[in-house]
Amino acid sequence: MSEFHDDYPSYEHMAHHSEEEGKKTRKTLWRVFWYMLAITIFELVIGSMAPAQGWSGTLGLKVLFIGLTILKAGFIVMAFMHLGHEVKFFKYVVLAPYLIFMSYTIFIVLDEGIYSGDPENRTKVDPILIKQQEDLRAGHGAHHAGGEATPAHGTEHSAEEALH
């Protein structure tokens, strides 16, 4: 390497470990993998059961999915990305700015986006599309979004009127 040596410790060389330590690390990593696989399968099972059970869009389901996602994210960052084993101060340097900025972003969207729930405050949506989604939600033509594309009997106004 370079002929200019200094007293600084070389952190690249510090990261070596022995065979036994390696065995232990691998065991932990595989365990984390099985946890993540189990969570993903659980999510998919719940997700596919949801429409029939009437859970779709319920607050409980949303909280469950987002909670499990954050749990998985924690596994990736702490175990796979090794942040859990870094110096405490470095952990904060990485996580604190991100969490502060994201909490602020989410707060500002929730706070300032209150008006967005009102259909008056948005671009007009094609009435055929509204009818299609209503039918889908009522359980007709599931699986096929296009399905029996209802010939515009939902439109009281003319198309032009509706879209302008």
Place this chain on the structure above:
Amino acid sequence: MSHSTEIDSKQAWDGGQSPFRVSYGKMMMWFFLISDALTFGGLLTSYGFIRHKYADVWPKAENVFTHFPFVEQHLPLAYVGLMTFILIMSSVTMVLAVEAGHRNDKKKVIVWMFWTIVGGATFVGSQAWEWYHFIVGTETGALRHVWSQELHTYVEETVYGANMTVNEYGVPQFANYFFFITGFHGFHVFSGVMINLIIFLNVLKGTYEKRGHYEMIEKVGLYWHFVDLVWVFVFTFFYLL
């Protein structure tokens, strides 16, 4: 780590050493990932806002992504579940390559890096396949009001699949966000595969063996896990909720 010298917290900031006990390159990779994570965070937050705005006409993922290769039946979300599995799996092979690098085990690094690249390439291919089916759409299509250039008015027309202006499954905004966010993520995966490939070739050449450490594997590993991390969120917000 066994060989690391313990730092007295009182002297940590006195100079002559990194108070974080990480190398420059690894720290900078973390800082880059924070900024990239903020970009994805912003995109997903804005997705949430628009989705809330069009909640009543937002398509459900289980009605949109129903295809599975070589299978005629509709299997909602099965394929994306498989894609998620592939990406998590490639994250595991990556971290095993990092672990092998810590033991200077060149052979194992080669094996695990190889499988990571295979997993990443499979994921990008799967995403292309998913996009293809989303763009082509169903055989029946759906009726929409489409602007006619000749008549200067809206006419009813059957549309197939999704693009930036019409979407047979629901509001066009769904397709816009789907293309943008999964596209941005897919591009990250593609870059990751390319970077992994370059590092893989360096491992084969023995660059890191000569250097005495495999820290480069750790740095690209951080990027690769980040790609997996973003996918975990995209998967939840686009497909599960």
